[in-house]
Amino acid sequence: MPTARIEAVAPGSPADLAGLRSGDELCAVNGEAVRDVIRYQLQVDEPVVELELRRGGLERQVVIEKRAGEPLGAALTGPVFDRIRTCDNHCPFCFIYQLPAGMRRSLYVKDDDYRLSFLYGNFTTLTRFTEADLERVLTERLSPLYVSIHATDPDLRARLLRNRRGATSLRWLGALLDAGVEVHGQVVVCPGINDGAALDETLLGVLDRFPRLATLGVVPLGVSAHSHEPELREHTREEANSVLDTVERWQARYLDALGRRLVFAADEYFLMADRPFPPPDTYEDFLQHENGIGMARTFEREVTAALQSEGRDDELVGTAPRAGFFASVEGAPAAGYRAPRTALAVVDSDVVAHRRAPVAIVTGEYGARVLAPLLPSLEAAADVPVRLLPVANQFFGGNIAVTGLLTAADVSAALASEPDDHRYLLPDVVLSDDRFLDGGRVADLPRAVEVVGTTGADLVRALR
Numbered sequence: 227m228p229t230a231r232i233e234a235v236a237p238g239s240p241a242d243l244a245g246l247r248s249g250d251e252l253c254a255v256n257g258e259a260v261r262d263v264i265r266y267q268l269q270v271d272e273p274v275v276e277l278e279l280r281r282g283g284l285e286r287q288v289v290i291e292k293r294a295g296e297p298l299g300a301a302l303t304g305p306v307f308d309r310i311r312t313c314d315n316h317c318p319f320c321f322i323y324q325l326p327a328g329m330r331r332s333l334y335v336k337d338d339d340y341r342l343s344f345l346y347g348n349f350t351t352l353t354r355f356t357e358a359d360l361e362r363v364l365t366e367r368l369s370p371l372y373v374s375i376h377a378t379d380p381d382l383r384a385r386l387l388r389n390r391r392g393a394t395s396l397r398w399l400g401a402l403l404d405a406g407v408e409v410h411g412q413v414v415v416c417p418g419i420n421d422g423a424a425l426d427e428t429l430l431g432v433l434d435r436f437p438r439l440a441t442l443g444v445v446p447l448g449v450s451a452h453s454h455e456p457e458l459r460e461h462t463r464e465e466a467n468s469v470l471d472t473v474e475r476w477q478a479r480y481l482d483a484l485g486r487r488l489v490f491a492a493d494e495y496f497l498m499a500d501r502p503f504p505p506p507d508t509y510e511d512f513l514q515h516e517n518g519i520g521m522a523r524t525f526e527r528e529v530t531a532a533l534q535s536e537g538r539d540d541e542l543v544g545t546a547p548r549a550g551f552f553a554s555v556e557g558a559p560a561a562g563y564r565a566p567r568t569a570l571a572v573v574d575s576d577v578v579a580h581r582r583a584p585v586a587i588v589t590g591e592y593g594a595r596v597l598a599p600l601l602p603s604l605e606a607a608a609d610v611p612v613r614l615l616p617v618a619n620q621f622f623g624g625n626i627a628v629t630g631l632l633t634a635a636d637v638s639a640a641l642a643s644e645p646d647d648h649r650y651l652l653p654d655v656v657l658s659d660d661r662f663l664d665g666g667r668v669a670d671l672p673r674a675v676e677v678v679g680t681t682g683a684d685l686v687r688a689l690r
């Protein structure tokens with residue numbers, strides 16, 4: 227098992243006072259190896275913490291006494307040290323199989339680890355879940371978790387996951403819900419496979435077998451130009467409409483039976499079907515926001531609130547990407563398993579010189595459709611001409627039109643013919659650790675751009 231390593235020590239913390247340093251290997255805490263940051267958090271919660279460390283090949287023991295619950299002050303380099311549990315499914319719609327070759331290695335990791343579900347909101351299929359995992363989830367109260375359902379019919383689910391264990395692994399979902407664990411589900415809809423009557427059957431199956439499910443997101447598959455699956459294709463407009471009709475019908479049934487809507491359709495469906503987004507209050511608490519559900523309504527609300535705040539920055543609020551439990555785990559590495567989008571608070575000197583210049587908001591094709599109705603109000607707030615610069619995703623091709631999957635290559639192509647003296651605003655959702663998905667950097671773009679946060683409040687702040 228790889229050893230946990232300390233990445234950073236908080237000045238003045240018990241770890242600092244005991245002489246712990248960044249780079250120290252953490253062999254054991256209270257006699258137990260460190261498996262992951264979840265366990266570590268519990269291990270270092272004790273008032274007396276015995277650490278077995280290795281530094282420069284020499285082993286040493288350190289005993290730290292502190293108040294129970296007082297943070298130790300040592301951050302670890304990763305979330306999991308006994309290896310991330312990888313997925314043994316082969317879903318035809320898996321986006322990892324649809325990536326072109328030669329991208330960052332971390333993008334090709336197929337994880338199916340309930341710990342990452344708890345830490346980051348990753349969806350797990352539970353095909354590798356065990357009795358021991360269930361016991362740990364219940365003992366350590368690892369809640370909420372996120373589960374890919376796709377279909378409740380056993381044969382169809384096994385077909386969608388290309389794994390015969392897919393037929394039976396939803397029994398763990400039942401066990402988790404029965405034990406009071408909060409679980410959010412998702413169905414990735416593949417037209418002609420699990421839509422239509424199959425989707426109806428799945429929504430009936432949820433009501434029948436999993437009525438305690440907190441929410442269920444219904445999202446369309448992404449089909450990139452690099453897919454090798456002949457049976458996969460994007461939805462037609464009629465199919466997108468039909469999925470929305472099904473979700474609305476079931477929201478009414480769930481409301482009747484359970485007092486809540488439970489199921490929500492992805493924003494992408496409304497764009498594909500060219501239908502208005504539902505009113506904000508029908509998203510209940512926007513609990514599937516990170517899954518692309520209710521993002522457009524949230525953004526619109528943030529812009530409206532920010533515009534009404536009349537420049538009082540302290541009143542501007544946005545929906546920051548949810549960091550979940552990870553944000554509060556003191557052993558969490560500084561960079562996290564999912565790196566921060568950017569450390570660039572880019573205000574390039576050229577850009578500052580152009581503050582009064584016309585503005586172009588760089589965005590994906592779907593983002594442009596969400597932003598278009600807000601443009602007149604944004605322009606009024608900026609007091610300069612504001613336009614959208616929608617970027618077509620040639621890199622992935624297919625039906626990929628969300629802003630988060632834009633690459634440096636496509637943004638460069640779009641910017642190359644644009645005027646030099648305009649301001650270009652780029653949402654940080656396209657970056658991970660300052661790099662685009664294709665590895666390109668902001669500094670390599672052919673025009674100076676300002677990286678701005680992805681919330682409506684961030685955009686209004688940048689425009690004012």
Ligand code: SF4
Pocket residue numbers: 313314315316317319320321322336337338351387
């Ligand atoms: S479970 Fe997720 S990671 Fe695994 S093959 Fe299916 S889509 Fe890909």
